[in-house]
Amino acid sequence: MASNSIEVTVWGPGFIGCIIATALYGISFGQYMFYLRNFPQDSNRLKLFIMAAFLSDTIHQYTMTSFYWHILISCRRSMSFECTTGFPWQMVVTVFVLYLIIFFVQCFYAHRVWIITGNNHWITGIIYMLAIASFVSGMIVCCLGLYTRSPEVMFSTKWSPISTFASALCDCVITGSIWLFMRPARTGNIRRKSRNYISDMMWVFVNMGLLSCILAITVTVVYMFQDGLIGQFYTAAPGAVIAKSYMNSMMTVLNTRKSIRERERLGYNLTELPTIPTIR
Numbered sequence: 001m002a003s004n005s006i007e008v009t010v011w012g013p014g015f016i017g018c019i020i021a022t023a024l025y026g027i028s029f030g031q032y033m034f035y036l037r038n039f040p041q042d043s044n045r046l047k048l049f050i051m052a053a054f055l056s057d058t059i060h061q062y063t064m065t066s067f068y069w070h071i072l073i074s075c076r077r078s079m080s081f082e083c084t085t086g087f088p089w090q091m092v093v094t095v096f097v098l099y100l101i102i103f104f105v106q107c108f109y110a111h112r113v114w115i116i117t118g119n120n121h122w123i124t125g126i127i128y129m130l131a132i133a134s135f136v137s138g139m140i141v142c143c144l145g146l147y148t149r150s151p152e153v154m155f156s157t158k159w160s161p162i163s164t165f166a167s168a169l170c171d172c173v174i175t176g177s178i179w180l181f182m183r184p185a186r187t188g189n190i191r192r193k194s195r196n197y198i199s200d201m202m203w204v205f206v207n208m209g210l211l212s213c214i215l216a217i218t219v220t221v222v223y224m225f226q227d228g229l230i231g232q233f234y235t236a237a238p239g240a241v242i243a244k245s246y247m248n249s250m251m252t253v254l255n256t257r258k259s260i261r262e263r264e265r266l267g268y269n270l271t272e273l274p275t276i277p278t279i280r
Helices: 007-038 044-074 089-116 121-148 151-156 159-182 192-225 236-255 258-265
Strands: none
Touching (some): 007 044, 007 236, 044 236, 089 159, 159 192
16 A cells, blocks of 8 residues: 555545545435435336445445545554555445446446337447446456555556446447437427427436546546556546446436426326337
8 A cells, every 4th residue: 555655645536536425425315315205106126226226325435435534544644564554445345336336327227228219229238238348347457456455556457447438438328329319309299398308308318427428538538647656546536426426317317207297287288298118
């Protein structure tokens, strides 16, 4: 591990990312509570999937916070063997759960794309392949960390930007597919109010996908320009935030369905709004 004299500077970017991620975790917690309260009719399979994703997000938050507590508080100015040469298990767990959350959310979006595109095997298959490539690359990063027991290797290995680049490509395919199949030009035979609703849903999907994509690209770009010991850890800043962006993205898409009920109460006639599989 880095020596105590420079550890604050080394872990500074990651700690800033941890602070932002903590705020985003509070938002995802609120979104999860909102989901449980407003969508009890969802299938048990979906609710278990969302619970597993949120549990993973909670574990990620705990291990990330515990790691920075260990580095910046417990081991501050300490010359013990554990602090100077030990390899904190929280780091590997945090990175592992990070890639697991990304994989969860991309599988969720892949299923939504499967519905929206009318069971398009090619598009859905590409999304799953990119999601698996991102996840497998992330597991290689974790294995390298366990094998070398070196944080520098985990943050400087080329497998990290490969994983985030595959993730960014996956997000681009998801966002592009949703925009292509839900754009008004393809749903022009639907009443105006219904078409406005579809347009709103489309932009929710697109905006959420773009946010995660931008963060994934940021990790790749920062990796390309990092240099030196301190620079090796710059990717920890966007890396700490990216899992929370994916979780909030998925929960936002799920909770947006609440607007259907609200518009029905306000008198909107949504009976002519087709189910997603019928949109061509």
